[in-house]
Amino acid sequence: MTWTLPEPMLAAAVPDPVLLPGWAGEPKWDGWRALVSVEAGRTVLRSRQGTDLVASFPEIEAGSGQLPDATAFDGELIVWESGRLAFERLQGRLQRRGAHAARLAAEWPAHFVAFDLLRLEGIDTTRWPYRRRRAALEDLFTERTLTAPWALCPSTTDADTIDEWLTWSAVGLEGIVFKRLDSRYEPVRGWRKYKVRETQEAIVGAVTGPLTGPRTLLLGRYDQGGRLQYTGRTTALPQAAGRAVAGRLAPAADEHPWTGWTFSAGWGTKDTLTVTLVRPELVVEVGVDVARDSAGRWRHPVRWYRARPDLSPGDIAHFGNSA
Incomplete structure (x- = not known):
């Protein structure tokens, strides 16, 4: 046999x-x-x-x-x-x-x-x-x-x-x-x-779903040259977290660092997300694992922990740094 x-x-x-x-x-x-x-x-x-x-x-x-x-x-x-x-x-x-x-x-x-x-x-x-x-x-x-x-x-x-x-x-x-x-x-x-998981901070640059109740957050960090780089997306937000973060988000003005960008729906797929750009002002804390791509982006969706209104975008580590 x-x-x-x-x-x-x-x-x-x-x-x-x-x-x-x-x-x-x-x-x-x-x-x-x-x-x-x-x-x-x-x-x-x-x-x-x-x-x-x-x-x-x-x-x-x-x-x-x-x-x-x-x-x-x-x-x-x-x-x-x-x-x-x-x-x-x-x-x-x-x-x-x-x-x-x-x-x-x-x-x-x-x-x-x-x-x-x-x-x-x-x-x-x-x-x-x-x-x-x-x-x-x-x-x-x-x-x-x-x-x-x-x-x-x-x-x-x-x-x-x-x-x-x-x-x-x-x-x-x-x-x-x-x-x-x-x-x-x-x-x-x-x-x-x-x-292994750790917590890190990032800046909300866009969301999926309505601004009144975002489903996921697209996150970024500024690089050394002052450009907001995309670093990853959260898993689906709990409804209470979506409502809470919605009150801290504002629609993007005419100029946004990610205007014209497209975002993949997942690692290795050609499907793209429908997103709404927001002012990159809100800092959030998320749980991440160790998987990164060559540029330093989080390869897996990250977990929502909490908003950090006590921090400003300038307080966040530069893109590519882990802390």
């Missing part, structure tokens, strides 16, 4: 990074989740949604010769740039094939960070407990002396090590994934994930 990659095991969000007894922790990388399988000279590289990625990442297929036949990993595709994870370098790879994909692989090579073992030389390991899968994965990396594009994700049962990893947000570490030591690999939310 032909073996196929299983559906990926998922994680449920938790509000704190406490390492419980009987659990292990692993760094959560800012990349693309992927599953890879090698059998009879054929490499399968599949995204979490089931998209075939192998033609877009020839460096992974080229490195598959290092793996024993009939072996499969779960992991994360990542790219490093200037000592930091560069998610934007992964963007656009899906549309690249042949010579274009090879050029990108040479310029910005991807690594596959393996964090779980799904199959080992023809043996389905998904029913093994995590501690056994993890030990076998470590042994495989050691015995085969695997090198790039393969990398072994760290794992620990030491709380102090978890605390140290949480200081790595500057290089793009998103948080921690927790896995129960005796758990099988199943397509359920049996893992737990904690994402």
Whole structure:
């Protein structure tokens, strides 16, 4: 019977990074989740949604010769740039094939960070407990002396090590994934994930929805040259927050720094937003994670915390700075 990659095991969000007894922790990388399988000279590289990625990442297929036949990993595709994870370098790879994909692989090579073992030389390991899968994965990396594009994700049962990893947000570490030591690999939310978040201030430059009850806020910061740069958008505002912030917003005058601009409805989509420009006067505090694009914009929608009428736009860190 032909073996196929299983559906990926998922994680449920938790509000704190406490390492419980009987659990292990692993760094959560800012990349693309992927599953890879090698059998009879054929490499399968599949995204979490089931998209075939192998033609877009020839460096992974080229490195598959290092793996024993009939072996499969779960992991994360990542790219490093200037000592930091560069998610934007992964963007656009899906549309690249042949010579274009090879050029990108040479310029910005991807690594596959393996964090779980799904199959080992023809043996389905998904029913093994995590501690056994993890030990076998470590042994495989050691015995085969695997090198790039393969990398072994760290794992620990030491709380102090978890605390140290949480200081790595500057290089793009998103948080921690927790896995129960005796758990099988199943397509359920049996893992737990904690994402590093922090609060920052930004200036409201536009809104979606009516000014009397904005649905989301488009936020900006001034750069060193005095230009208001777009830095990200909030998630949907609670109705009470929308009403409260509406009383502090004023329609833009004829001149606005973002006049004529278009704003994407989401990362990686060509859909655009219908927005209303407002005077860039109101400062708000939002919760953000560590994911950034190459310009320093927040890649994920940010969470509303509160208005900061006690601050002026001039009090806010310049665009590209984190505080």
